[in-house]
Amino acid sequence: MTVVVIGGGATGLGVAWDLILRNVNVVVVERGEIGFGTSGRFHGLLHSGARYAVTDPDAAKDCMSENTLLRRLAPTAIELTGGYFVRIASNDQQFEDAWINGTTKAGIPVKPVSVPDLHREIPGLAPEVVSGFQVPDAVLEGFAMMDLLARAIVSRGGEILRHHRVDTISITNDRICGATVSGPTGSRYIGCDAVINAAGPWAGEVAALFGVAVSTRPSHGLMVIFANRRVPSVINRLQPPSDGDIFVPHQSVTILGTTDVAQTSPDAPAPTRTQARELMALGRVVFPDLDSWRVLRAFTGVRPLYDFDGLVRSSRDLSRSFSVLHHAAATGPQGAFSVLGGKWTTFRLMGEKTGDMVSDYLGIDIPCRTRETPIAQKPQPKPQPTTPDPVICECEEVTRSQLIDQPGSLAQSRLATWFSMGPCQGTFCLHRVLALHAERSTNYSNDPAPLRNEREQGLRAVLWGDNARQLALQRSVRYQGLGEEWAEL
Amino acid sequence: MTTSVTVIGKGPAGLLAASKLSRRGCEVNIVAASRGTIPLWSGTFDFLDTRRLAIDTPWEALERLPIRLTRQEWSDAWKELLELLTIIDIPVDNLVPQRCRWTITCTGRLKTTFVAPSWQYLTDESEELCFVGIEGLNDSMPEFQSKSYTSSTGTPSEAMTLPAPPGWTKRWTALRYAFLFDSEIGIDWLVDTLERSIVAQSPARTLLVPQVLGFQEPLATLDRLRGALGRPVFEYPLVAPSVGGMRLQDRWERWLGRSGVNFTSGTVTAIDGSTTVVLDDKRRLSSDAVIMATGGILGGGLRVAVDGTVLDPILDIAVGQLDESTSIEDLLVMGHGVLDPCKDARVAVVGRQLGLWNPDRDGTGAALVLASVEMAINQLIRFGLLSPYDPSEEPHHV
Numbered sequence: 088m089t090v091v092v093i094g095g096g097a098t099g100l101g102v103a104w105d106l107i108l109r110n111v112n113v114v115v116v117e118r119g120e121i122g123f124g125t126s127g128r129f130h131g132l133l134h135s136g137a138r139y140a141v142t143d144p145d146a147a148k149d150c151m152s153e154n155t156l157l158r159r160l161a162p163t164a165i166e167l168t169g170g171y172f173v174r175i176a177s178n179d180q181q182f183e184d185a186w187i188n189g190t191t192k193a194g195i196p197v198k199p200v201s202v203p204d205l206h207r208e209i210p211g212l213a214p215e216v217v218s219g220f221q222v223p224d225a226v227l228e229g230f231a232m233m234d235l236l237a238r239a240i241v242s243r244g245g246e247i248l249r250h251h252r253v254d255t256i257s258i259t260n261d262r263i264c265g266a267t268v269s270g271p272t273g274s275r276y277i278g279c280d281a282v283i284n285a286a287g288p289w290a291g292e293v294a295a296l297f298g299v300a301v302s303t304r305p306s307h308g309l310m311v312i313f314a315n316r317r318v319p320s321v322i323n324r325l326q327p328p329s330d331g332d333i334f335v336p337h338q339s340v341t342i343l344g345t346t347d348v349a350q351t352s353p354d355a356p357a358p359t360r361t362q363a364r365e366l367m368a369l370g371r372v373v374f375p376d377l378d379s380w381r382v383l384r385a386f387t388g389v390r391p392l393y394d395f396d397g398l399v400r401s402s403r404d405l406s407r408s409f410s411v412l413h414h415a416a417a418t419g420p421q422g423a424f425s426v427l428g429g430k431w432t433t434f435r436l437m438g439e440k441t442g443d444m445v446s447d448y449l450g451i452d453i454p455c456r457t458r459e460t461p462i463a464q465k466p467q468p469k470p471q472p473t474t475p476d477p478v479i480c481e482c483e484e485v486t487r488s489q490l491i492d493q494p495g496s497l498a499q500s501r502l503a504t505w506f507s508m509g510p511c512q513g514t515f516c517l518h519r520v521l522a523l524h525a526e527r528s529t530n531y532s533n534d535p536a537p538l539r540n541e542r543e544q545g546l547r548a549v550l551w552g553d554n555a556r557q558l559a560l561q562r563s564v565r566y567q568g569l570g571e572e573w574a575e576l
Numbered sequence: 577m578t579t580s581v582t583v584i585g586k587g588p589a590g591l592l593a594a595s596k597l598s599r600r601g602c603e604v605n606i607v608a609a610s611r612g613t614i615p616l617w618s619g620t621f622d623f624l625d626t627r628r629l630a631i632d633t634p635w636e637a638l639e640r641l642p643i644r645l646t647r648q649e650w651s652d653a654w655k656e657l658l659e660l661l662t663i664i665d666i667p668v669d670n671l672v673p674q675r676c677r678w679t680i681t682c683t684g685r686l687k688t689t690f691v692a693p694s695w696q697y698l699t700d701e702s703e704e705l706c707f708v709g710i711e712g713l714n715d716s717m718p719e720f721q722s723k724s725y726t727s728s729t730g731t732p733s734e735a736m737t738l739p740a741p742p743g744w745t746k747r748w749t750a751l752r753y754a755f756l757f758d759s760e761i762g763i764d765w766l767v768d769t770l771e772r773s774i775v776a777q778s779p780a781r782t783l784l785v786p787q788v789l790g791f792q793e794p795l796a797t798l799d800r801l802r803g804a805l806g807r808p809v810f811e812y813p814l815v816a817p818s819v820g821g822m823r824l825q826d827r828w829e830r831w832l833g834r835s836g837v838n839f840t841s842g843t844v845t846a847i848d849g850s851t852t853v854v855l856d857d858k859r860r861l862s863s864d865a866v867i868m869a870t871g872g873i874l875g876g877g878l879r880v881a882v883d884g885t886v887l888d889p890i891l892d893i894a895v896g897q898l899d900e901s902t903s904i905e906d907l908l909v910m911g912h913g914v915l916d917p918c919k920d921a922r923v924a925v926v927g928r929q930l931g932l933w934n935p936d937r938d939g940t941g942a943a944l945v946l947a948s949v950e951m952a953i954n955q956l957i958r959f960g961l962l963s964p965y966d967p968s969e970e971p972h973h974v
Binding site for chain 1: 613616617618622681682683684685686687711712713714715717719720721723724727728740744746747748813815816818872873874876879880881882883884898899900903904905907908935936937939941
């Protein structure tokens with residue numbers, strides 16, 4: 088049995104992981120890098136479910152149980168920071184009561200914390216905070232989790248095709264029998280028994296290959312990254328889920344999320360200054376000295392929301408829950424599945440439900456094994472380099488040997504090592520990494536522009552304080568120091 | 577009576593302004609918070625980029641620059657700069673060049689420049705080169721440099737990597753290499769290692785080495801290498817820290833110190849009562865005039881607030897507003913646009929703080945510095961605080 092999964096984000100990898108543990112051959116087709124869509128563009132929060140305790144009790148329950156499972160299954164990709172919900176005087180008491188009620192129903196352990204303790208634990212917190220609670224939120228290292236999943240899938244014989252697209256899906260007697268994919272090395276036909284659309288915001292485009300229509304309701308969120316770990320735990324504002332109310336400590340940075348803007352395109356738009364400023368204004372309510380935090384960059388991610396009932400108010404009212412469709416139930420071919428909606432925290436559960444449905448279709452009676460099979464692998468001890476191993480990216484302390492260990496594109500290498508992600512945003516290391524790659528590659532390129540543009544794109548919406556100076560420095564180094572081709576920004 | 581001037585900032589514009597004022601008999605005090613951006617500069621001086629503009633000499637297109645000086649004034653300003661560099665022990669060709677020449681980056685790209693200290697490689701046309709790198713030295717990437725150079729110029733080149741010097745650790749920056757090559761042991765190691773590496777080499781190509789040949793005596797070291805290897809040897813600049821710019825700053829500051837210029841370390845927060853400079857620790861420095869060389873957004877002289885206001889925090893003057901539609905290029909060249917934003921001829925703004933044009937795009941960095949400092953001095957002369965320069969009366973020529 089072979090199944091093609093379209094989309095190499097958290098959903099697609101979760102589905103592939105589930106199926107491979109049921110002894111299904113899996114081919115994951117990803118058009119860019121792993122996690123290049125929504126999965127690589129989120130705030131990094133492993134939800135306890137408390138955020139949805141009032142507005143979406145099902146999602147709250149799912150989050151809590153998945154949160155508990157993932158801590159055990161993939162401890163290296165999760166940081167147990169804990170989280171706080173804090174209420175500002177202007178947010179009403181009634182919601183707090185409903186929230187406590189909701190968390191109890193969803194089984195989320197919540198512990199009240201006194202205001203003086205809050206101020207002691209969370210430096211810089213607004214004096215207007217009137218109450219606070221501790222919840223089991225955690226931080227999910229998205230790329231680390233996807234890397235674990237991808238390695239686990241490949242080590243069990245699965246195949247992951249990066250930079251590939253599905254061009255056509257072959258259907259015989261109303262049953263899916265294959266898919267033609269194309270990538271950098273050409274085109275290829277994969278005979279298969281089912282195709283699963285796990286394309287997130289692009290689910291509508293993929294469903295069209297099945298000949299069916301799927302109505303997605305994408306909305307994007309903008310997030311701002313600050314250069315230091317300013318908060319010890321996840322900080323949520325205790326109010327109905329809203330803009331600018333989550334701070335997540337992520338390794339050495341802090342992420343402030345998010346906005347919620349409906350859009351029609353599935354692609355993430357460039358961050359705008361207006362949105363970034365609006366987000367700052369909201370964040371300042373919780374941390375009044377927010378303007379003095381050294382900002383790094385802004386980014387946007389598209390939520391793959393899906394309209395279950397046909398009843399849409401605002402996109403925040405759409406359930407964060409998910410749905411798995413077998414299109415044969417309506418007008419589509421047999422063996423065509425779509426996984427719609429969902430959130431990072433529940434990727435495993437989505438995999439399980441999809442796996443159940445696909446197994447049922449394929450007549451496989453092996454149950455889901457992802458609940459008990461660890462995704463984490465023991466880290467391999469790296470051999471000590473014998474030649475000099477200078478630090479190439481000083482911000483993130485990435486050494487030459489770490490970069491050389493990484494095969495593949497510069498983008499893959501960036502996600503694996505985190506080079507160019509620190510305060511200098513690649514000003515001093517991009518050309519070095521480009522050189523390392525060019526020396527070892529037959530596809531020699533000395534053009535740093537694509538990498539530079541990607542980094543500068545994230546800077547432009549948050550050009551204030553030292554970040555504006557950083558960009559000026561980057562331009563000077565590029566054009567005066569390194570003699571790069573002039574390109575208007 | 578001696579005129580006293582406070583210069584804020586010690587980047588190229590501040591150092592040049594202080595030097596000129598000192599030569600003209602002023603009592604100069606330089607106030608600066610830090611080294612500024614000089615350690616990120618190789619020490620080359622750019623005028624109009626003649627190759628990009630397809631002209632033979634910069635003199636043909638002076639009207640393209642927003643600051644209008646006559647050809648004679650430009651020529652005098654360049655001449656005085658070159659004289660100054662020679663005096664402060666930065667050897668350059670002591671004639672104002674006629675056209676831009678090529679220097680080379682650590683990524684193997686040819687870049688135009690007008691004047692460079694004589695340790696740095698400069699050429700009029702591409703020639704066969706041998707790029708040398710040292711293992712463990714960031715920004716020395718000879719394989720890439722050579723590939724890139726040859727593919728863009730069609731001129732053959734080769735690459736050679738020397739082993740890491742004894743005692744190397746991964747914390748060594750370019751500056752640490754420079755200190756090594758200030759020592760006899762370091763130079764011996766370099767000569768010896770290069771001689772042995774070069775045996776296998778075929779043609780005697782010009783050798784380019786990283787710009788780390790000592791902080792103190794790079795020219796002597798280059799001469800020794802040339803003698804030992806029997807071929808031309810020059811340096812190519814690295815990015816950061818840039819030893820070339822630091823050599824220049826170090827020599828320049830020592831010369832200013834010997835000439836009687838005072839250095840004050842501190843952050844200026846305001847200018848009070850037109851010419852009293854106030855520091856963040858409440859010190860107050862009074863003088864007859866102030867020159868602000870605080871470097872624009874790059875130097876930190878302008879700050880962008882979250883709401884997009886672009887502010888000179890010392891003068892408390894907003895120079896612009898960053899909105900959704902403002903282009904980044906416009907932001908990065910923002911400055912006061914006028915020499916005397918306080919409408920007081922005793923306060924002048926020079927260099928990037930003045931704004932006006934984009935040195936990164938246009939290759940006009942030194943022109944901006946030279947012209948704005950020249951105009952600031954002329955303003956003080958018009959105001960009666962200075963008399964026109966007569967080299968024969970120079971008091972501080974050490």
